[in-house]
Amino acid sequence: MSVTFSRAERVDAMQSSSTMAATQAAARLRAAGHDVVDLGAGEPDFTTPENIREAAKRALDSGKTKYTPAAGTAELKNAIIGYIERETGTKYEPSQVIVSAGGKQVLFNGITTLINPADEVIIPAPYWVTFPEIVTFCGGKSVFVDTESNGFQLTAKMVADAVTPKTKLIIVNSPSNPSGRIMAPEEFRAVAELVAERGLWMISDECYYRFTYPPYQPLSAASLPAELRERVLISGSFSKTYAMTGWRIGYALAHRDWVTEMSKVQSHSTSNPTSFAQWGAVEAAQGDQSSIDGMLAEYQKRRDWLIPALNEIPGVSCAMPEGAFYAFPSIKGVLAKASVKTDSEFSDLLLNEAHVVVTPGSAFGMPGYLRISYANSLEAIQRGVDRMRQVIEKVTR
Ligand SMILES: Cc1ncc(COP(=O)(O)O)c(C=O)c1O
Structure with a gap:
């Protein structure tokens, strides 16, 4: 006998988190043995600083549970x-x-x-x-x-x-x-x-x-x-x-x-x-706040490589981010010429053909854009952009 769940009306219109969906899609591809470049996650790639980890360990050991x-x-x-x-x-x-x-x-x-x-x-x-x-x-x-x-x-x-x-x-x-x-x-x-x-x-x-x-x-x-x-x-x-x-x-x-x-x-x-x-x-x-400066300097280095590289791809244009760790390029110039017509279709293609995870702008109420997280190593970002360029060349040929 199968049972149908009768959900409350208040969750009828609620969507699952699209950014979390992208992370899960990346995990699935990785589990299947693919070399995935994850530029989807809004999550620092750094480890929590040691002084913070030590403080939590001390709390655990002293029974703050x-x-x-x-x-x-x-x-x-x-x-x-x-x-x-x-x-x-x-x-x-x-x-x-x-x-x-x-x-x-x-x-x-x-x-x-x-x-x-x-x-x-x-x-x-x-x-x-x-x-x-x-x-x-x-x-x-x-x-x-x-x-x-x-x-x-x-x-x-x-x-x-x-x-x-x-x-x-x-x-x-x-x-x-x-x-x-x-x-x-x-x-x-x-x-x-x-x-x-x-x-x-x-x-x-x-x-x-x-x-x-x-x-x-x-x-x-x-x-x-x-x-x-x-x-x-x-x-x-x-x-x-x-x-x-x-x-x-x-x-x-x-x-x-x-x-x-x-x-x-x-x-x-x-x-x-x-x-x-x-x-x-x-x-x-x-405690010591210097870890923030270290992370910020690293994000800035990645940003300073990423934005000019995106702007070199025909059909892509990206303003310089002033804060956070996301680039938000328009790909309208690509979609106008490409076989795929929406940012979501393009993101799916990028994921399935090139194993690069990005989040479509429509998830943020802004179709025609992509969100690219640079909370990943410069080397990964460079590989991701390279693959993206190849996919764009292919679909606009
Ligand atoms: C704009 C914004 N607000 C809030 C959050 C929530 O972060 P957390 O719940 O991890 O503090 C996020 C996480 O991605 C975010 O991007």
Whole structure:
């Protein structure tokens, strides 16, 4: 007898994560013995720095293996507060901080505690895939603001034009996954002013905050004046900054009532993030920060090779990313001439014929583009681009 599962309506429109699907496709090909070049994963190829690993080992050995407060330990909250104060000069209170299982859980808690059915959420496109999925889960409506004509640079005017009486939240992500763009500081502030004026709320996803390339400077909502900060939830993560993706530690800094509601949800879902991972994160926030400079220098070296190489391929054009570790080239010039007509078809072809994993731009609400992660060795990136060039030559011949 076969049973049909009757899923809840709230997950009807939810899609599986396309970036995770790309990673799984790469794993399948690798298991089948193929030499796969993975430029799909949004995951640092570095090992978590030793001081952080040692701190977690010490925590394990000293029995820090029990439940902690659901919203995170006092020690980690204080370490995060100290880190943000050193970075931005702003001191948050422990009641304004929650530690969660990665930035993803922060965003899930943050959006589910704010959005009612039919509320509108403004999301600049291209966007990180998870934002609209959580909004959909809440029964909310994502209102996308297309930034392509402005080189993926969001302006307050674009946001103002999208506001309706139903708007409740705007989500910004700078540096952006996938475009690598950093918001202009004056536009960032103008968006926060608009949010305050209209009584809206804002989520600033700052998980790539430390990965900005000179001359660009890290930009955080924590540096905004207090009256603007009040309506902004900062979503931070240890995943990318300290190469700690598997540890699952992220945090929010927000209005204390928002944090209270998020803590309530978390206390009935996952409870605390893993106890000894939190102790590793204490060391990450308080200890030697020089590993970040080393990783950033390496990303920059790869970026500086990758972008000119992409621009040399006929039909491909790519702006220089200002932060994060993604290139976001347009392949519209290729698709216009090729036997494949969409970015998804092209990505599939690249995967199946050349065993190179990239993510189609349409997954980020921007068809005609590809997201290429350079969180992989320069040698792998060079092999990947070489194979991509060959596939493009073949399909446009
Ligand atoms: C823009 C953005 N926000 C949040 C996250 C979540 O990261 P984590 O849950 O590992 O902290 C990611 C991960 O790819 C991301 O790219």
